[in-house]
Amino acid sequence: NPIRVAILGATGAVGTELLELLQSRNFPLAELKLLASPRSAGRTLSFQGEELLVEPVSEKSFENIDVVLASAGGSTSKAWAAKAVESGAAVIDNSSAFRMNPEVPLVIPEVNPDAAAMHQGIIANPNCTTILMAVAVWPLHQVQPVQRIVAATYQSASGAGMRAMEELKTQAQAILHGETPITESFPYPLAFNLFPHNTPLNEQGYCEEEMKMVNETRKIFNVPQLRVSATCVRVPVLRAHSEAINLEFAQPMSVATAREVLANAPGVRLVEDWQANYFPMPIDASGRDEVLVGRIRQDLSHPCGLELWLCGDQIRKGAALNAVQIAELLVARNLLRPATTTMAH
Ligand code: A2P
Numbered sequence: 001n002p003i004r005v006a007i008l009g010a011t012g013a014v015g016t017e018l019l020e021l022l023q024s025r026n027f028p029l030a031e032l033k034l035l036a037s038p039r040s041a042g043r044t045l046s047f048q049g050e051e052l053l054v055e056p057v058s059e060k061s062f063e064n065i066d067v068v069l070a071s072a073g074g075s076t077s078k079a080w081a082a083k084a085v086e087s088g089a090a091v092i093d094n095s096s097a098f099r100m101n102p103e104v105p106l107v108i109p110e111v112n113p114d115a116a117a118m119h120q121g122i123i124a125n126p127n128c129t130t131i132l133m134a135v136a137v138w139p140l141h142q143v144q145p146v147q148r149i150v151a152a153t154y155q156s157a158s159g160a161g162m163r164a165m166e167e168l169k170t171q172a173q174a175i176l177h178g179e180t181p182i183t184e185s186f187p188y189p190l191a192f193n194l195f196p197h198n199t200p201l202n203e204q205g206y207c208e209e210e211m212k213m214v215n216e217t218r219k220i221f222n223v224p225q226l227r228v229s230a231t232c233v234r235v236p237v238l239r240a241h242s243e244a245i246n247l248e249f250a251q252p253m254s255v256a257t258a259r260e261v262l263a264n265a266p267g268v269r270l271v272e273d274w275q276a277n278y279f280p281m282p283i284d285a286s287g288r289d290e291v292l293v294g295r296i297r298q299d300l301s302h303p304c305g306l307e308l309w310l311c312g313d314q315i316r317k318g319a320a321l322n323a324v325q326i327a328e329l330l331v332a333r334n335l336l337r338p339a340t341t342t343m344a345h
Contacts, residue, residue: 002030003331006065006089008080009072010034010045010054013162013239014094017320018069019047025324028331035061036072062087066336067327070094071319085121090336092123092323096208099124099216106219109325110267111138115220116329120338123326126220127212128318129153129232129241134220135291135317136310137247139265140258141221144249147304148227151213154235154242155197156282158314160185165238172236190236197232207232240282241318242311249304258296258306267317268293285311289321 005022009015015036022029034045035057044051055061057076062068062084070077070084071094081091081098098104105115106124111134116123126134133151140146157168164185171181171191181189187198199208206214213230235242247253263270269290271280280292291312299305312318330336 002028003327003336004031004033004064004066005029005327006033006035006061006068006084008035008057008061008068008070008076008084009094011036011040011043011162012071013158013165013315014071014319014323016045016162017315018071018324019045021316021320021324023048025328027324027328030066031064033061033065037076059083062089065089067092067330069320069323069327071323081122088337090119090121090123090330092125092326092330094125094319094323096127096212098122099126099212100219106216107326107329108134108138108220108322109329110135110265112220112222113329113333116326116335117333119335123330125319125323125326126216127209128159128314129155129209129230129243130213130216130220131318131322132241132291132310132312132314133213133243133245134217135267135312136262136265136293136308137217137245138221139261139268140247140249140253140306143257143261144251144253145223146226146247147250148248149217149229150246151228151230152244153197153209153213153230153232154194154237154244154282155209155232156235156237156239156241156314157186157190158239159234159241159318164190168236168238186234190234192236194233194235197234206230237282238286239313239315240285240311241314242280242282242285242309245308245310246299247306247308248299248302249306252304253306255296255298255306258308262293262296267291270294272296279309280311282311285313287316288313289316291317 272294295309
């Protein structure tokens with residue numbers, strides 16, 4: 001049956017990508033409602049040749065809606081998710097608000113699709129860097145369990161939203177004109193610069209983004225003690241993240257095996273031309289569905305270690321695409337409504 005969908009945060013970077021994906025993937029839509037803040041009241045967005053009106057989200061927004069694709073930030077999700085679920089909708093939430101809630105599945109369809117079955121109305125879309133890493137590491141983990149992951153990320157402006165992407169361009173122009181760049185979305189200039197991810201730090205010195213990679217990977221892989229450490233850095237790239245990943249296995253995994261596994265892994269594209277020194281780059285990953293993986297090498301410092309490099313579109317597989325894939329999974333497995341209803345007695 002065709003599905004009635006609402007996009008909460010339709011005017012944002014992820015929201016507009018959700019619109020594009022619902023069109024290009026021929027999602028079985030019965031109805032599409034575009035929701036944003038009161039700031040966007042009266043705006044229209046084009047969808048399948050029509051101009052759809054953006055509505056400010058309200059108590060009535062979720063009536064007769066089957067799926068809410070939410071990408072309007074954590075506080076907006078916290079404010080509206082329960083209301084949407086009460087109205088009978090399944091909420092696929094892009095924010096970090098519910099990801100670590102044990103009753104909320106945290107799903108990457110290529111990795112842990114079965115986890116979706118236990119949802120109670122909300123399904124969380126993981127953090128973007130975590131999704132890209134997990135898509136590449138999971139297939140290797142199936143061949144030989146990963147013992148330890150050490151990641152360094154090179155993250156694009158898009159993770160901070162559409163205004164941040166505009167700010168990067170404006171900053172670059174300002175600098176090229178000899179002017180002082182304006183910083184609003186970011187704490188420091190990003191153009192011609194980079195800085196450690198600016199989310200709050202814990203007492204051990206890790207920022208929230210780094211801890212998301214630790215905790216979310218453990219939950220998605222269902223390995224609560226998995227050893228993960230990350231250094232997250234924002235770089236002046238528009239919309240694709242890159243990651244250098246070191247993996248340690250219990251037994252050696254050959255480069256040839258890893259390459260073969262990744263060449264056949266869902267959602268992965270192996271990009272390696274050793275002759276030309278050509279490997280994944282953000283400009284090649286931008287606008288693509290797959291995570292580009294390459295530079296698979298033996299870790300020179302450890303017999304059971306592998307090094308790899310990946311790039312993936314932060315807005316697409318890191319957010320909007322993964323959310324639409326979750327919606328498609330719920331439809332295919334008939335999971336739009338929570339499977340178990342708690343009886344009152
Ligand atoms: P709006 O454009 O009306 O501000 P991004 O991540 O690119 O910054 O986008 C954030 C999205 O979340 C936008 O669509 C934005 O709408 C929406 N949003 C932000 N705050 C709220 C809110 N309080 N209620 C509803 N939508 C919100």
